Amino acid sequence: MNSITKVDVLVIGAGPSGTIAASIIKQAGLSVQIVEKMKFPRFVIGESLLPRCMEALEEAKFLDAVKAKHFQQKDGAKFVMEGQVCDFNFSQQFTPGWSWTWQVPRAEFDTTLADECVKMDIPIHYETEVVNIQIFSDHSVIVVKTADGNEQKIEAKFIVDGSGYGRVIPKLFGLERASSQAARKTLFCHLTDPNRSAAVEPNRITIFVHDPATWIWVIPFSNGNTSVGYVGSPEFFEQYEGTPEEQFRQLIQAQSELRDRFGNAEMLWEPRTLQSWSVTTDTFYGEGFVLTGNVTEFLDPVFSSGVTLAAVSAQLAAHLVIRHLRGEPVDWENEYMKQMMAGVDVFRTYVNAWYDGSLFNIFFAENRNPEIMSQICSVLAGYVWDDNNPFVKNHEKNVRTLSRYLTTQKASA
Numbered sequence: 001m002n003s004i005t006k007v008d009v010l011v012i013g014a015g016p017s018g019t020i021a022a023s024i025i026k027q028a029g030l031s032v033q034i035v036e037k038m039k040f041p042r043f044v045i046g047e048s049l050l051p052r053c054m055e056a057l058e059e060a061k062f063l064d065a066v067k068a069k070h071f072q073q074k075d076g077a078k079f080v081m082e083g084q085v086c087d088f089n090f091s092q093q094f095t096p097g098w099s100w101t102w103q104v105p106r107a108e109f110d111t112t113l114a115d116e117c118v119k120m121d122i123p124i125h126y127e128t129e130v131v132n133i134q135i136f137s138d139h140s141v142i143v144v145k146t147a148d149g150n151e152q153k154i155e156a157k158f159i160v161d162g163s164g165y166g167r168v169i170p171k172l173f174g175l176e177r178a179s180s181q182a183a184r185k186t187l188f189c190h191l192t193d194p195n196r197s198a199a200v201e202p203n204r205i206t207i208f209v210h211d212p213a214t215w216i217w218v219i220p221f222s223n224g225n226t227s228v229g230y231v232g233s234p235e236f237f238e239q240y241e242g243t244p245e246e247q248f249r250q251l252i253q254a255q256s257e258l259r260d261r262f263g264n265a266e267m268l269w270e271p272r273t274l275q276s277w278s279v280t281t282d283t284f285y286g287e288g289f290v291l292t293g294n295v296t297e298f299l300d301p302v303f304s305s306g307v308t309l310a311a312v313s314a315q316l317a318a319h320l321v322i323r324h325l326r327g328e329p330v331d332w333e334n335e336y337m338k339q340m341m342a343g344v345d346v347f348r349t350y351v352n353a354w355y356d357g358s359l360f361n362i363f364f365a366e367n368r369n370p371e372i373m374s375q376i377c378s379v380l381a382g383y384v385w386d387d388n389n390p391f392v393k394n395h396e397k398n399v400r401t402l403s404r405y406l407t408t409q410k411a412s413a
């Protein structure tokens with residue numbers, strides 16, 4: 001990179017939100033560059049996608065490259081509690097749209113998207129970290145630090161901040177805000193899966209309810225390995241002692257379905273921990289910049305919404321950036337922030353209802369109404385902006401009312 005580069009749009013981060021935004025902006029004929037702190041491939045958690053993100057991957061022209069990787073196809077999601085099963089199949093969802101997606105090791109998936117950007121002549125500067133930003137009336141100056149410690153400057157007309165957990169602009173401009181979600185912790189690992197063939201529907205993503213406040217993800221990959229993670233309160237994990245590997249072995253033993261399948265599995269690396277990941281920010285846009293993906297708001301992993309919200313926000317933001325740079329007026333508050341928040345708020349209702357147990361009443365009811373389940377299925381497929389769906393339009397009221405009704409019905413049975 002030269003010491004001062006000029007570009008229409010600078011994208012921070014080569015995760016899904018950064019690469020999708022960069023591709024759509026580039027296709028409109030604008031010049032784009034991506035700066036990425038890490039060397040790719042790099043690990044990041046978030047391996048189960050939702051069908052709605054396929055629309056964004058398609059518009060970014062990434063679908064063929066991802067298909068060629070033969071990742072594990074995902075046709076739905078299964079929830080299991082004390083032997084009861086609630087199985088969602090995306091082909092039965094209410095909203096017209098994609099009925100499948102993938103379960104992906106993110107290092108390989110994100111590298112695939114980034115490589116497609118490079119093929120489109122979008123330069124990606126790896127191991128280059130944004131350390132400062134100055135915003136002027138018609139451009140910004142972004143200071144980046146390269147792996148050898150040198151600082152360089154980039155002048156951009158607009159910045160898309162897709163820095164994920166790096167949260168570059170919220171941190172630099174003091175926009176960070178605490179999330180309303182309780183602090184949660186995860187311990188997770190990639191494992192060999194020697195007993196996969198003996199499992200029922202072995203390739204399907206399954207969420208096990210371990211206890212009302214703790215759940216487990218099992219995400220099988222097409223490479224034969226499987227991602228397994230426990231999510232619970234920080235206190236839950238305190239009862240397990242020893243190294244992360246010893247703790248993880250004890251956790252596997254504590255859940256019968258996992259004990260049978262992963263009791264003799266090999267861990268591919270030492271289990272990792274993340275804690276208190278829910279964050280939000282005062283605003284999703286400002287003079288000369290827009291935030292996309294995890295930088296905006298990340299709620300909780302239980303419904304695999306992260307990459308899809310990252311992809312959809314990148315898609316929407318890219319279109320607005322293009323219009324802005326063409327001199328057309330953009331109402332960022334209504335066209336971007338409120339629009340994105342509407343989807344986030346739908347997921348928030350379901351996340352809250354999961355953790356307070358009211359969703360269990362619906363998922364594990366004896367007689368589930370197929371029409372209602374197809375409407376909820378669309379939410380779990382990521383179609384959270386479809387106002388024709390009563391479980392989107394009146395999400396909070398309908399989830400609460402249905403849960404209460406089913407509880408009363410069960411009590412009187």
Ligand SMILES: Cc1cc2nc3c(=O)[nH]c(=O)nc-3n(C[C@H](O)[C@H](O)[C@H](O)COP(=O)(O)OP(=O)(O)OC[C@H]3O[C@@H](n4cnc5c(N)ncnc54)[C@H](O)[C@@H]3O)c2cc1C
Binds near residue numbers: 128162166186274292
């Ligand atoms: C426990 C857990 C489980 C999850 N499971 C799922 C799941 O199953 N499905 C799902 O969809 N989501 C899941 N998520 C969420 C998912 O991880 C994120 O939503 C998703 O990765 C967001 O994508 P992104 O493009 O916004 O950011 P990222 O994928 O995080 O990419 C951001 C990029 O920006 C780079 N960067 C950071 N700082 C700088 C800087 N200063 N300069 C330059 N570059 C920088 C980073 O290196 C990174 O490569 C999970 C999250 C957690 C915590």
